[in-house]
Structure formats: C-alpha cells, structure tokens
Amino acid sequence: MSYIIGLDVGTTSVRSCVYGVDDGSFSIVRQKAVEQIYPHPDWVEEEAEEIYLSTYMCLTDAFDKADGDVLGISLTNMRETVVCWDSVTGKPFYNAIIWQCRRTKDYCESLPKETKKLIYEKTGLVVDAYFSASKIKYLIDNVPKVKEALMAGRLRVGTVDSYIVYRLTGGRNFVTDITNASRTMLFNIHTLSYDEELLSLFGIPRGILPEVYDNDKIFGYTDLGGKTIPIAGVIGDQQSALFGQNCLEQGSAKVTYGTGLFMLFNTGDKICSTDSGLLSTIAYKVDGKVTYALEGSVFNAGTAIQFLRDNLGMITTAAESEALARSVDSADGVCFVPAFTGLGAPYWKSDAKGLICGLTRGSTKAHVVRAALEAMAYAARELFDIMQKESDIALDFVKADGGASENKFLMQFQSDQLQVPVKVPANKEATVLGSVKMCLKALGLNYKGEENLSTFTPEPRDDEVYYRWLNAVKRCIF
Numbered sequence: 169m170s171y172i173i174g175l176d177v178g179t180t181s182v183r184s185c186v187y188g189v190d191d192g193s194f195s196i197v198r199q200k201a202v203e204q205i206y207p208h209p210d211w212v213e214e215e216a217e218e219i220y221l222s223t224y225m226c227l228t229d230a231f232d233k234a235d236g237d238v239l240g241i242s243l244t245n246m247r248e249t250v251v252c253w254d255s256v257t258g259k260p261f262y263n264a265i266i267w268q269c270r271r272t273k274d275y276c277e278s279l280p281k282e283t284k285k286l287i288y289e290k291t292g293l294v295v296d297a298y299f300s301a302s303k304i305k306y307l308i309d310n311v312p313k314v315k316e317a318l319m320a321g322r323l324r325v326g327t328v329d330s331y332i333v334y335r336l337t338g339g340r341n342f343v344t345d346i347t348n349a350s351r352t353m354l355f356n357i358h359t360l361s362y363d364e365e366l367l368s369l370f371g372i373p374r375g376i377l378p379e380v381y382d383n384d385k386i387f388g389y390t391d392l393g394g395k396t397i398p399i400a401g402v403i404g405d406q407q408s409a410l411f412g413q414n415c416l417e418q419g420s421a422k423v424t425y426g427t428g429l430f431m432l433f434n435t436g437d438k439i440c441s442t443d444s445g446l447l448s449t450i451a452y453k454v455d456g457k458v459t460y461a462l463e464g465s466v467f468n469a470g471t472a473i474q475f476l477r478d479n480l481g482m483i484t485t486a487a488e489s490e491a492l493a494r495s496v497d498s499a500d501g502v503c504f505v506p507a508f509t510g511l512g513a514p515y516w517k518s519d520a521k522g523l524i525c526g527l528t529r530g531s532t533k534a535h536v537v538r539a540a541l542e543a544m545a546y547a548a549r550e551l552f553d554i555m556q557k558e559s560d561i562a563l564d565f566v567k568a569d570g571g572a573s574e575n576k577f578l579m580q581f582q583s584d585q586l587q588v589p590v591k592v593p594a595n596k597e598a599t600v601l602g603s604v605k606m607c608l609k610a611l612g613l614n615y616k617g618e619e620n621l622s623t624f625t626p627e628p629r630d631d632e633v634y635y636r637w638l639n640a641v642k643r644c645i646f
C-alpha cells in the first residue's frame with residue numbers, strides 16, 4: 169500500500185490524514201490544537217513556531233501510520249494569515265497575525281474611495297483588515313526587528329503555506345500557491361502576478377514575498393524517515409474544500425460551516441465583478457488553466473455555538489445544540505447575529521458588534537441555541553441569493569462541509585431556507601481531501617475514493633423569520 173499524507177493547518181488546530189492511493193481509504197490520524205493569543209480585544213495571533221511544530225508532529229504521526237510508504241504530502245491552510253521570518257535561520261520575527269485580527273481596520277478604512285475601487289478591480293477583494301497586505305505593512309512599519317531584517321535583506325514574509333513549505337524543505341523553497349496569493353490583496357487576479365502598483369501602495373518590496381506556483385505543481389521536497397518526499401497540491405482551505413467537494417463545474421457551490429462560514433461558487437474562467445460585497449477570487453489553477461470563484465466570507469458562524477458553550481455556559485458540547493434546537497418549534501422571535509469581530513460579506517463593517525434580540529420572559533436557552541444555528545443558515549441564504557442574482561445562474565443544490573455540517577437540524581433548516589437540496593458528504597473533511605486530490609493530480613495519480621452524499625430536501629420555509637434576522641443585522645452596524 170502507498171499513501172498520500174494530507175496536512176490541514178486550520179485556524180484553531182492542525183490535523184493530518186492518510187489517504188490510501190490503492191483503495192481510496194481515508195482517515196484522520198492526528199489533530200493538535202494551536203493556542204490563539206489575544207494581545208488586545210480584537211487582535212488575534214498565534215506562535216508561528218507552534219504552528220510549524222504542530223504541523224510537523226501531525227506529519228510524523230501520519231508518516232508512522234503509513235508505515236513510511238508515502239508518495240506525497242499535500243497542504244491546505246487558513247488563508248490571509250501572515251508569517252514573517254529570517255531567511256538565514258527560518259525563525260519567525262513575530263507571531264503569526266491571524267486572518268481574524270482587526271488591528272489594521274483603521275488604516276484600511278482610511279484609504280480613499282478611489283484606492284479601494286482600484287484594489288477591488290485588480291484583486292477582486294473588498295479592502296479589509298482580513299487580507300494580508302495591511303498586516304504585512306503593519307509588521308514592516310511597527311516591528312523594529314522586521315524593519316532591520318528588511319534592510320539587511322533577510323526578511324521573508326508569506327501566508328502559512330509558504331512558511332510550512334519553507335521549513336519542511338529546509339529553506340530551499342520560498343513559494344506559495346496561487347489561491348493563497350489571491351488573498352494577499354497584492355495579487356492581480358487578471359494578470360496572475362503580484363501587482364507593482366499595489367506593492368508600492370502598501371510599501372512592500374516584491375523580493376520579500378514568495379514565488380507563486382500553480383496548485384498542481386511540486387512545491388519542494390522534504391526529508392522524512394530517510395526518504396525524500398514531494399510536497400504537492402498546496403491550496404488555501406476554502407478553495408480546497410471546493411475542489412474536495414467536486415465543485416468543478418461553472419455554477420457549482422459549497423458552503424463550509426466552521427469557525428466562519430464560507431460560500432464559494434465556481435464561475436469558471438470568468439471573473440464576476442459585483443458591487444454587492446462578494447469577493448472574486450482564484451478557485452484553483454490546474455493544467456495551466458485558471459478557474460475563478462465568487463466568495464462570501466462570513467467571519468463568525470460556528471463561533472456562535474462556541475460562545476454559548478464557553479462564554480455563557482448554556483451548553484457543554486457543540487453537538488448538544490442539535491437536540492436543544494429540535495426541542496422547540498421555532499426560536500420564538502429570538503434573533504442572534506454573531507458579529508463578534510465585525511461583519512464580513514456582504515456588509516464589510518469592521519465596527520459591527522454581535523447581538524441577541526427578541527428576548528421575552530418566555531425565552532429559554534433552547535430558543536437562543538436555535539437562534540444561533542438559524543443565524544448560520546440565514547447568513548448562507550443571504551449570500552446564496554446575491555450569488556444567483558450577480559451570476560445569473562440558478563443553483564440547483566449546494567454542498568456542505570465543516571464541523572457544523574454534522575448538525576442535521578442545521579442542514580435541514582438550511583435546505584428549507586435555500587429551497588434547494590443540501591448535500592453533505594459522509595467525509596466531512598472536504599478541506600484536507602481537496603488538497604489530497606490536488607496532490608494526486610500533481611503526481612499523475614487517480615482519486616479512488618467514493619463521494620457518498622446525504623441529501624436534505626427542502627420543506628416550506630418561513631420567510632418572516634429571515635426578514636426579521638436581516639433587520640437584526642442592520643442593528644449591529646453602528
């Protein structure tokens with residue numbers, strides 16, 4: 169038997185899987201939590217060294233499980249997060265600034281309207297602290313060690329994929345993939361290269377950034393257990409889930425329900441320009457051909473359930489939310505908008521704060537928990553409606569994955585709200601699976617796994633509750 173090891177460097181944990189090349193088998197081997205650091209209320213960091221060491225641990229466990237017979241290693245990762253390190257030692261100069269971090273929101277908001285328009289036209293992104301460019305600028309402007317390294321020609325900056333590949337290849341390969349590059353806000357999605365005008369706007373020299381590779385390339389080689397193994401199939405997490413879910417046709421879409429909620433809609437070789445708050449992004453580039461996607465990024469989704477569990481103590485496990493939600497007929501007027509770190513698509517309001525409203529003396533924790541789950545479905549409905557309008561393509565169904573797609577109440581409620589079937593694969597790990605499939609492609613091998621979908625078919629929906637929720641969202645924007 170020979171195997172592919174898949175690595176998924178997520179926001180709060182890293183995991184590894186092994187995929188059997190001969191029989192299409194798939195199993196998660198190791199998951200390791202990575203601690204988040206909050207130096208200020210809306211700043212989010214992680215130790216870059218911890219991210220690497222956790223990844224390495226997950227990798228070696230998978231290597232042992234595969235008994236050393238490994239043909240390739242794939243990598244998918246949280247996007248936009250920035251790591252800066254020393255080209256000589258490979259050691260980070262500063263903590264990784266996580267995609268959720270809002271420290272540069274004032275800077276982003278201060279950019280003139282025409283500049284924001286120019287950035288959107290070139291990158292497909294709505295200017296926001298979420299993306300890498302303002303985070304890199306922050307590091308150069310505010311961290312003396314980073315500035316000194318820049319002067320000394322020793323500074324390397326990249327998204328998490330580029331740091332992991334750099335470390336795994338012993339510093340031989342300073343590369344990133346095109347999907348991660350498309351989230352830096354420095355990459356022109358029309359010319360498929362870093363944009364000189366944007367680099368100078370943010371004061372970022374091209375030389376400190378990694379070279380950009382197509383997804384189906386070999387990104388480098390790593391030495392493990394006396395073997396030299398190719399790292400191939402590197403792709404950002406949301407794009408990887410799209411690929412993993414076989415959304416390869418124009419007009420196919422997936423929603424990932426994790427920390428945040430991300431809807432990606434394959435637009436083929438077309439860049440859909442909209443002013444509706446959706447992003448245009450690169451879905452993948454394989455066989456030399458680029459495919460684009462429309463993306464709706466909602467920063468907080470599963471975090472609402474975490475909040476009820478960890479901050480309010482209403483539930484002890486995320487899974488409990490399903491039975492509680494089913495124990496009542498409706499949220500009884502309770503609306504939950506989990507805008508803990510501002511609102512992403514389609515609003516892009518950094519200063520928005522979360523709310524729970526519509527409470528009465530009859531409200532119970534079951535209503536509040538149900539409202540948190542309903543909020544995920546409403547957010548997806550809002551994006552779904554805009555995507556269909558902007559693309560002029562009717563979606564016949566959507567695929568779902570991510571931690572909260574385990575929740576059958578949520579999946580049924582989602583199908584009702586969208587009025588199309590929601591298809592959920594038995595293997596919820598679409599994200600890492602996408603990169604494994606990409607790795608197979610890079611190595612000229614075929615994927616042998618089966619899709620095995622459960623389908624939730626729509627029942628009549630209550631539009632009233634959705635409109636009430638949309639009104640509640642407006643109240644979050646001060």
Ligand code: ADP
Nearest residue numbers: 178426427470471473474486487570571572575
């Ligand atoms: P990420 O990869 O973004 O870290 P995951 O895909 O692992 O996230 O999903 C974890 C999120 O899903 C958490 O925010 C958690 O609250 C939520 N979640 C997990 N299981 C359930 C469930 N059964 N019902 C509702 N939410 C869930």
